[in-house]
Amino acid sequence: MKDVIKEIGNKSREFYEFALPPMDMYLNNENLKIVIDIPGFAKNKIELSLCGDILSINAKKTIDEKESKFLISNQRPNVLDKKIRLPIEIKQGEEKIESAKYENGILILIIPVTKRGKDISIE
Numbered sequence: 001m002k003d004v005i006k007e008i009g010n011k012s013r014e015f016y017e018f019a020l021p022p023m024d025m026y027l028n029n030e031n032l033k034i035v036i037d038i039p040g041f042a043k044n045k046i047e048l049s050l051c052g053d054i055l056s057i058n059a060k061k062t063i064d065e066k067e068s069k070f071l072i073s074n075q076r077p078n079v080l081d082k083k084i085r086l087p088i089e090i091k092q093g094e095e096k097i098e099s100a101k102y103e104n105g106i107l108i109l110i111i112p113v114t115k116r117g118k119d120i121s122i123e
Helices: 003-018
Strands: 023-028 030-039 045-049 054-060 079-085 099-103 106-112
Touching: 045 106
Parallel strands: none
Antiparallel strands: 023 030, 030 106, 045 054, 054 079, 099 106
């Protein structure tokens, strides 16, 4: 029975790692704000990179099973490896993140938006 419960937990975690983390994006004329829920990871175990308009998030956590015996472990992922296409145009080599903060399990990124086009007035 324990093996069945552990397998269900593993499948649950695998789905979470595939489908999530939950994320919101807010765009205005000056920047793109990205809010990502990734609780349970240490700040120093989260790696971010921006290549063109692709944001990569890699995070790992290790659980010392010798330290404590867990009863249920299917709520949170142990590994995140996500690539997210951003809704703004960013040329490779011109990537810039204004700020990245991780607090209370929430990662907040601010990416400046550079205006590429020209406004056209209509008479």
